[in-house]
Amino acid sequence: MSQNIKTDGTSRRSIGARQNPDTESAILDAALxxxxxxxxxxxxxxxxxxxAKAGKATIYRWWPTRGALLLAIYGRIKGPHAHADTGQLETDISAFFDHVFAFWQGDAGRVFAQIIAQAQGDAEVAEAxxxxxxxxxxDWLVVLKRADARGELSNDIAPEQIAEVIIALAWQHLLIDRLDAKGADLARIVAxxxxxxx
Amino acid sequence: MSQNIKTDGTSRRSIGARQNPDTESAILDAALxxxxxxxxxxxxxxxxxxxAKAGKATIYRWWPTRGALLLAIYGRIKGPHAHADTGQLETDISAFFDHVFAFWQGDAGRVFAQIIAQAQGDAEVAEAxxxxxxxxxxDWLVVLKRADARGELSNDIAPEQIAEVIIALAWQHLLIDRLDAKGADLARIVAxxxxxxx
DNA sequence: TACCTAACGAAACGAATCGTTCATATAGAT
DNA sequence: ATCTATATGAACGATTCGTTTCGTTAGGTA
Structure with a gap:
């Protein structure tokens, strides 16, 4: 029996038959x-x-699972993925590591690590x-295509594999909390x- | 008020003032x-x-946290970590990938992935x-020392970094469920x- | 032999979280 | 004006959590 609905004006209210952006912000801010x-x-x-001073019904309506909430949080804090173009592949890779490690040392790293963790048992998050x-x-294939045009790439390694190695190294350092690594060191061994x- | 203690003899009982190995087995088997x-x-x-037909008090006595239980499960199913010695580093690496991927395709992979996941929020598991x-x-430093003695290694890459790349690639394939990769492909790019x- | 101690299964506890449902309000859409 | 969809607080039953208590079992010690 619910009969006491406060109408003091301090709480957020429905804004009609559409999602309230303030509610979305409050929920994602609170979750983060x-x-x-x-x-x-x-x-x-x-x-x-x-x-967030929101109803659970509201949360479940838009983010039915914990995984969906995690993905929404990360989507809100991640920026564009600009790759440097230094004219040389090894320094491009080095710059990438330094950039992503710095980014992950803020809030985003913990969030992304949680997404990887959640993916190990949540098919929806795993697919995302x-x-x-x-x-x-x-993104990396673009960079690698440039490098190949400059004649930098070995012929017997697929560009996809190169990108996978770079990403594997980045994830590894995130997962074991080694974001203080030097990008140049990692780039040298990959290259x-x-x-x-x- | 607990007063009904079954004495039908089918349940495990205390074997005195020491841990019952049967109880440990039953609990870890059930958890796995x-x-x-x-x-x-x-x-x-x-x-x-x-x-496991065990009391929760018994579980908490020996494995106070979920993380401790996970570590115990993995410790029970992992075997020795023998590295092949093929006389050539690249084929050693290739054999390692094939071996560990086959191992992880069994039960161990899911367990180890859960440990990595749990480590992203459990300091005890993270440290373990x-x-x-x-x-x-x-383990890899031993293999790499052999390779160095054969004159295979480049001088300007630290052996620790080589091992880290290999492990990063292995983890990556576990975490994204790509254990069907060919060890030779991964070994070639690393080498x-x-x-x-x- | 007679105690002391510790491990064990079973049961129960309060607290917390889960995912859902309900009634009520709000306001755009038709 | 009516319909529809959203936002909210409240409450629900179920589940899990970590702990505690109880009575039983058996090794260790004197």
Whole structure:
């Protein structure tokens, strides 16, 4: 029996038959703050609703699962994925590592790590992560095509594989909290390989 | 008020003032089975206790957290980490990828992925994972020392970095469910690099 | 032999979270 | 003016959490 609906004007109200942007902001802000301050176990639907002063029904209407909420949070904080074009592949790679590590040292790193974690048991998040990774690989293919036009690439390695190695190294450093690595060190080994001579 | 203690003899009982190995086995078996069949969300303390016909107090006594339980499960199913010695570094690396991917395609892969996931919010698991990774790097340093003695290694890449790249690639394929990759393809790019010439 | 101690299964506890449902309000759309 | 869709607080039953208590079992010690 619910009969006491406050009409004091301080709470957000419906703005009609459409999503209230203020409500969306409040919910995602609350979710991000809870994740960063209380950790992944603090990101509960109840806590988000309390902090955002929203109804759980509203949250479940737009983000039916914890995974959907995580993806929305990351989509809100991630910026564009601009790759430097230094004219040389190795320095492009080095710049990428430095840039992404700096980005991840802010809020985004913890959020993205949680998405990877959530993907290990949530098919929806796993698929979204797979797609996101493919997009980032495509970004690299552009850079690699430029490098190939300059004659930098070895002929017997597929560009997709090169991109996968770069991404694997980036994820690894995120997952084990080693975002202080030097991009140049990582770029050198990727570019030159480990064998003496060719 | 608990007053009905079954004494039918079918349940495990205390074997005195020491841990009952049968109880340990039953609990870890139940936990592993739940993780594999019901997924990470199915691995609850209550469910483990029910399936193992054990008291929750017993579980919490030996494995106070979910993370501790995960680590115990993995410790129970992982085998020794023997590295092939083919006389050539690239084929050693290739054999490693094929071996670990085959191993992870069994139960161990899902368990290890869950450990990585749990580490993104559980300091105890994170520390255990970090230590485990260091041990695997040390394994590789032995292999790399052999390769260096054969004159295979480039001088300007630290062996630790080589091992880190190999492990990063292995984790990446586990986390995105790409354990069907060919070890030879991964080994080639690690060994030879991507640049034309040296 | 007679205690002491610790592990064990079972049950129950309060707290927290889950996902859902309900009634009521709000306001755009028709 | 009516219809439709959204936003909200409140409450629900179910589940899990971590802890505690109880009675039982058996090794260790004196």
């Amino acid at each position: 703050d809870l994740l960063l301050t209380k950790g992944p176990k603090g990101l509960t639907m109840d806590a988000v609703a309390r902090k 992560l797979r797609q996101y990774r493919c997009d980032r690989i495509d 030159s390989g480990i064998l003496k001579g060719r | 089975d739940l993780l594999l069949t019901k997924g990470p969300k199915g691995l609850t303390m209550d469910a483990v206790a029910r399936k 994972l970090r230590q485990y990774r260091c041990d695997r790097i040390d 030879s690099g991507i640049l034309k010439g040296r």
